Amino acid sequence: MGSQEVSTVDWQGKHVTVAGLGVSGIPAARALHERGAVVTVVNDGDDERARAQAAELEALGITVRLGDGATLPPSTELVVTAPGWQPDKPLFLAAAEAGVDIWGDVELAWRLRGTNGREAAPWLAVTGTNGKTTTVRMLASILEAAGLRTAAVGNIGVSLLDAVLGEQEYDVLAVELSSYQLHWAPSLRAHSAAVLNLAPDHLDWHGSMEAYAADKGRVYEGNTVACVYNAADPATEELVREADVEEGCRAIGFTLGTPGPSQLGVVDGILVDRAFVTNRQKQAQELAEVSDVNPPAPHNIANALAAAALARAFGVEPAAVRDGLRAFRPDAHRIEHVADIGEVAYVDDSKATNTHATEASLAAYDSIVWIAGGLAKGATFDELVTGAAKRLRGVVLMGADRALIREALTRHAPEVPVVDLDRTDTGAMSEVVEHAARLARPGDTVLLAPACASMDMFTNYNKRGEAFADAVRAHAEKSA
Known part of the structure; x- marks a missing residue:
C-alpha cells in the first residue's frame, strides 16, 4: 500500500474486540462503533475508574468486559489493542x-485516515530509544514556520485518531511512534521516517534486542521519499538497508560532523544540508546555526538535524528550518536550566530515565556533579560511568538501585567523590541538592540525569524534576 492510498474497510456489522480502556482504547471503541462495528472492550482492571469508563461506553451500546482481558470474545474478527499490552498475552x-488480525491504535488511525471526507495528510514519522518527543516537536515547529497546517501527534500531543478523524484539516502530521505502536502497525507507510538511535530498552516487552530493533525498523517500511538514519549509530543504517521502500526513496544520514553527500551535518557551528540540494557532491545548503538549537547540547543538535532532514524531505525551505528551530522550546525536565547559584549551573534532566539518555546528557557538560539513581529496570552502568568518568567532579546517589551505580563508580571512577544517600522518600531531594552544592566548584554543572526510572520515590519523572527544581530554588534562597 503506497503512502497516499487510503484503506477501505467495511466496518458495518464487523465484530471488533478492543483490548484496554484508556487513552487509546476508548477513542478506538467510539470510532469503530460510529462506523457500525459490533464492539466489545475487554480490560484487565475492574476498579472505580474503569467502571465509570465502561458505563459511558455501555450507554452508547458498546459491550465492556472488566476484569477479563485474557479471553477472546466469540465471533471476534479483529482485535484492536492499546500499545502497552504485551504480545504474549493469552488474548x-x-x-x-484463530487467524484474527491484531492492530494497534496507530494501525487503526492509518486505516481510518481519509475516511471522514477530508484528504489524508501524509505522515513524517520519528522513532528511536531517546529523543523522539523533542524531535517531533522540533519538526512540527519547522513545519509551522513553513506555513503548513500540522500537529505533533502519536505518542505525544494530539491522539492520532483525533488527528485523522477530527474537524481540523492538516497538510502533514509529525508523528512520534514507540516500538510498542510499531509492533502493531503492519500496514503503516510513512512519507518519510527517522530512527534516531537504538539502545537496549523495553526488552521485557519485546523479548530481545533483535525484536526491539526490528519493531523500530518497521517505521521505514514503504517510505516514499526519505529514510533518515543516524550516521553515528550503524544499527539505524542497517534498518534502512533491510527496509522494503518505494522506488526512489533515499537513505539520508545525519551527523554531528562534516556531512558527506546525502547527509545533514555541522560545519563551523552551522547546520548544513548536503542531501536536498541540486548537486550533492559539491553543494551544501546552510540551514541554521548551532546557537539556534535550544539547548545546543550534542544530542539535541542531532535531534534538530533529524527534524530538519524530515522537513527538507517534505520540501520545506531552509529559512523555515532556521525559524522553526529558533521558535522551539523544549518540554520541562529535558536538560532544563533551573538556576545559576555561585557560578554553578543547576540542570534538570529528570527525563533521562535510562543509560542511553543519561550518556547524552553527561556529554553536554565539561565538569559535572551528577545526581543519579532510582529504579534501574535491569540496566547496567559500567559503560556509562567509563565514558563519563573524566567529566565527574562528584556524584550524589539516591533511590532503590543506587548501589548498582555506586559499584560501577568504584570499578571505573574510584577517585570521584560519591555521596550515597540512604533515602527513598520524596523529601530526600533537598538533601541531595545540598550535598551536590557542597561538591560543586565555580564553572561546574549540577546535573540531575538519573539513568533510572523514578517510581521508587516519585509518581513520575515530572514530579522528580519538580522536586529537584524546588530544592534548587530553596538552596538559592539560603545562599542569597
Missing part, C-alpha cells in the same frame, strides 16, 4: 490461533 495468542 493475542488466542487471536493468532
Whole structure:
C-alpha cells in the first residue's frame, strides 16, 4: 500500500474486540462503533475508574468486559489493542490461533485516515530509544514556520485518531511512534521516517534486542521519499538497508560532523544540508546555526538535524528550518536550566530515565556533579560511568538501585567523590541538592540525569524534576 492510498474497510456489522480502556482504547471503541462495528472492550482492571469508563461506553451500546482481558470474545474478527499490552498475552495468542488480525491504535488511525471526507495528510514519522518527543516537536515547529497546517501527534500531543478523524484539516502530521505502536502497525507507510538511535530498552516487552530493533525498523517500511538514519549509530543504517521502500526513496544520514553527500551535518557551528540540494557532491545548503538549537547540547543538535532532514524531505525551505528551530522550546525536565547559584549551573534532566539518555546528557557538560539513581529496570552502568568518568567532579546517589551505580563508580571512577544517600522518600531531594552544592566548584554543572526510572520515590519523572527544581530554588534562597 503506497503512502497516499487510503484503506477501505467495511466496518458495518464487523465484530471488533478492543483490548484496554484508556487513552487509546476508548477513542478506538467510539470510532469503530460510529462506523457500525459490533464492539466489545475487554480490560484487565475492574476498579472505580474503569467502571465509570465502561458505563459511558455501555450507554452508547458498546459491550465492556472488566476484569477479563485474557479471553477472546466469540465471533471476534479483529482485535484492536492499546500499545502497552504485551504480545504474549493469552488474548493475542488466542487471536493468532484463530487467524484474527491484531492492530494497534496507530494501525487503526492509518486505516481510518481519509475516511471522514477530508484528504489524508501524509505522515513524517520519528522513532528511536531517546529523543523522539523533542524531535517531533522540533519538526512540527519547522513545519509551522513553513506555513503548513500540522500537529505533533502519536505518542505525544494530539491522539492520532483525533488527528485523522477530527474537524481540523492538516497538510502533514509529525508523528512520534514507540516500538510498542510499531509492533502493531503492519500496514503503516510513512512519507518519510527517522530512527534516531537504538539502545537496549523495553526488552521485557519485546523479548530481545533483535525484536526491539526490528519493531523500530518497521517505521521505514514503504517510505516514499526519505529514510533518515543516524550516521553515528550503524544499527539505524542497517534498518534502512533491510527496509522494503518505494522506488526512489533515499537513505539520508545525519551527523554531528562534516556531512558527506546525502547527509545533514555541522560545519563551523552551522547546520548544513548536503542531501536536498541540486548537486550533492559539491553543494551544501546552510540551514541554521548551532546557537539556534535550544539547548545546543550534542544530542539535541542531532535531534534538530533529524527534524530538519524530515522537513527538507517534505520540501520545506531552509529559512523555515532556521525559524522553526529558533521558535522551539523544549518540554520541562529535558536538560532544563533551573538556576545559576555561585557560578554553578543547576540542570534538570529528570527525563533521562535510562543509560542511553543519561550518556547524552553527561556529554553536554565539561565538569559535572551528577545526581543519579532510582529504579534501574535491569540496566547496567559500567559503560556509562567509563565514558563519563573524566567529566565527574562528584556524584550524589539516591533511590532503590543506587548501589548498582555506586559499584560501577568504584570499578571505573574510584577517585570521584560519591555521596550515597540512604533515602527513598520524596523529601530526600533537598538533601541531595545540598550535598551536590557542597561538591560543586565555580564553572561546574549540577546535573540531575538519573539513568533510572523514578517510581521508587516519585509518581513520575515530572514530579522528580519538580522536586529537584524546588530544592534548587530553596538552596538559592539560603545562599542569597
